[in-house]
Amino acid sequence: MKFKQTLPQIDLPLDMIHLGIGQPSNYLLPSKEMEKAADHCLSKGNNFFLAYGEERGNSNFRGTLAEFLTAQYQKPVDPDQLLITNGNSQALDFICTLFTCPGDTVLVEEPSYFLALKIFADHKLNPVSIPVDDNGLMTDVLEERLETINPAFLYTIPTYHNPASVTLSLKRRQELIRICAQKNLLVVADEVYHFLNYSDDPPPSMGTWNNICPLISLGSFSKILAPGLRLGWMHTSEEVIKKISGSGLMVSGGGLNPFTSEIVNSVISLGFLKTHIQRLRNVYRQRIEIFCDQLKKYLPDQVMFKVPKGGYFIWVKFLDGVDTNTFRKETQKQNVDFYPGNFFSHQKELKNYMRLCFSFYDEKILAEGARRLGKVISDNLS
């Protein structure tokens, strides 16, 4: 098998299977739907979305999005509790600008999304980590930590965690809300994988608690439609929305993405988003099944992972003392790659883990990747 899959942000060597890449496959990018939606939107003769928009996002798009979220969450979402963003990376960056100063402490999960850690570093913030177990963020540790520190916010990935693949249980969500309400601690919940469930529905989105504690739920079209749109939303209280939409960037720019918003308005109205999410769920569910089977077949018994229930990732655990970096050169030589666990730890720990992603390659390539990876690991651990 010789192939080359290239996207603008990545350029891999011929035949390389890079299981670190957290992007959708090329063929899962909905170009036909975008074409139809753009035509639907632009042929109406409207042009308000070409002007400076409302700071929080134009009201008709927020209305459509609120309806969509209401149906998905099966709980009412108010359009006035939504603020349109350029995706979660931009939202996170902007939250740092408006809610922190350099040197502030921010709480992060251990592990956490490695590029969120980079955004916090760009803002010269000081991350302190709270561990994650099979039920997500360990709220008892959080509560203990909050006795001695006063962070600017807590950054959490509650559902189908990147990289740990775990989901914060309902009980823990309630605990988290109770603790943060009591301490008046802002929760920034990155819920980018919330809609990518492959079996049961996840617990309610954190956004639905925004009236109880200071909380911003970050949603995005990157994983459920297309990353290149740079479109997402905050679901939060009107108080927070007022603060953010009064900022210089918002008033000067007039909303973060009015043009793309209106095309995605058509994507939703035409029913394409719902269908596309269903398609993604089916594709990823099937990939997981095959990929996990092959991993089980080829990985030594001492290497452990759980079959993901949603999201993009498999978080593979090796015995204590193993450092997955030590055999990365060899896997690369065998044309298979991954991200080692320390990428996801702000203290560069968790070296006995690796993150594997199944969003980018189809079953056949994933199976081959599992085979190549298993061979190198077996050789190295034996």
Next chain:
Amino acid sequence: MKFKQTLPQIDLPLDMIHLGIGQPSNYLLPSKEMEKAADHCLSKGNNFFLAYGEERGNSNFRGTLAEFLTAQYQKPVDPDQLLITNGNSQALDFICTLFTCPGDTVLVEEPSYFLALKIFADHKLNPVSIPVDDNGLMTDVLEERLETINPAFLYTIPTYHNPASVTLSLKRRQELIRICAQKNLLVVADEVYHFLNYSDDPPPSMGTWNNICPLISLGSFSKILAPGLRLGWMHTSEEVIKKISGSGLMVSGGGLNPFTSEIVNSVISLGFLKTHIQRLRNVYRQRIEIFCDQLKKYLPDQVMFKVPKGGYFIWVKFLDGVDTNTFRKETQKQNVDFYPGNFFSHQKELKNYMRLCFSFYDEKILAEGARRLGKVISDNLS
């Protein structure tokens, strides 16, 4: 005349003529061109622009933009010296994140764009102002000030200044570059009005000096195509581009606006941008002629202004001691409004000025606005 002109960011009372508004008229937003360009772009079956993009912007769009700028500037622009942004407000905000810390001094012009001042305030920066005269930023004052302070950057609007409407002369540009090269001071040049010249060409874009001193030229499609696109560019050195494109936001988000970029790629390739700019020049040139005639007719002799050579604004000067805020309530009562000079001063000075904008209304309404304004001012100054 009873009318109501509404856009998402603004909602004016019936019949109000708000001469403060710095937006293009509704009918100048190129909806037909955007429809054709989207069709041209999306019907090709490509979808790379739906994926995470290159951090600095996808190369084919940077190529097209570089060609366009090369033709306009009549000097070669290298695609590798361009970084695609979400427009100048976002770019400015992000420069603050990456190049400043709270408490840092930034140099601004007196007057300056009021929402840039708001962005600097959001970043807790400390603005120090350098005056502007008929030839733009007073470089001799700048040089003197730099003997005692060490600012993070200088923010300047070199061409068709907002609000002062002046243009930095070629000699001053050379002076500015010399001084900033010597002091290693980063120049952030907001060149959003550069292409909106109504008589002669302006001096060369500041971007063309980026190899001589630390300099970021900010360009935007907001004033030459449509603000709702949230699309612009930095023209700067490869060193600066490397720093910015290595940031967490860029690596995580994969470029700031790949989808809209590719549609605008078609706008440029199809020749629409050139034609649209020509149309804007013709429309605004005609508006200025009529508006200035009417202002001359209705404003008292002691009130002075220069006929703008480009951009969006007329900067009207009253005698020392006059405060234009004092008659703003009365003008509002008479259904005409403006922005008083102190909006554009970080020290809230320049009260004896007002900014009038001719981009939003057609000739007939501008003429009526001039009449209404002239009447209130005459009554108040007599």
